[in-house]
Amino acid sequence: MSFTNVKIAVIGGSGLYSLDNLTVLGEVNPETPWGFPSDPIVVAETATGDRVAFLARHGRGHHLNPSEVPVRANIAALKSIGVEAIIAFSAVGSLREEIAPRHFVLPTQIVDRTKGVRPFTFFEGGLVGHVPFADPFDAELADLIAKHAAIACPDLPLHREKTLVCMEGPAFSTRAESHLYRSWGCDIINMSVLPESKLAREAEIAYQMVCMSTDYDCWKNHDEAVTVEAVLGHVGANSANAKKMLLAIIPALATALSKNELKSVIALKGSNKWSVMTSKERRNPEAVRKIEYILPGYYA
């Protein structure tokens, strides 16, 4: 089966492995120059006939740890079927009293505490490029998500303007690290916003992460620290809310995209044409061939 022009993608994280409240149209599993995605991409539609691509970040059955997720293949595969906007869900720890378990957060900033063990760019191997990343998330997409989440889930607390720190994992933080991140102004913590958000920017795809709080990490109580058991106690309720809000968000986003109402999405298109520093004669043909998959015609 093949799909094109599927403009919206949802990436599901811990506890969100399918959108079983939508009608499945089929699956695709494209082999990209960076390999296969974490899992076959499921294309589904809402009752309004709006299509969405769903990808389980850790694979169905959660067999990839956060450092093993083939993020370049994931983003490239989504781009290959026409995706223009990604709504990425993530289970996060809270570094703030007011962000309780089961609260949702739309972060605006990221602090990078990954350790360089994950491939993190499409621009390498003889094709050097630098893309702007001052604002890693898409503010217009965030506004649309917030508006329709509030309609679908009126009692769900949704925090905005927060900073997400991304750690390497897979072990959770030490108490010293948890306190350090709080002192840096970080509000929530996960292991997956990087390089996912950065690669989406390189591929010119609008990206917003929807964070779902599951725990207070290990800063809050002397004798308590996050465990998988604690996280699992909340992912069911969080996933139910995520699926519910998507029923409102997807049709609204599909309409906004078809009417070219999201200026940020339009601005992204073509934005990386001038991001490459490497002179034409020094560009590695193999690197150019690979990047043609996501940004065709830009650097050849």
Ligand SMILES: CSC[C@H]1O[C@H](OP(=O)(O)O)[C@H](O)[C@@H]1O
């Ligand atoms: C199961 S707790 C740690 C794990 O959960 C989050 O995953 P995701 O972002 O895919 O929801 C976090 O980033 C860690 O990978």
Ligand SMILES: Nc1ncnc2[nH]cnc12
């Ligand atoms: N405390 C935590 N640290 C990192 N990632 C998480 N995901 C959920 N809770 C987390």
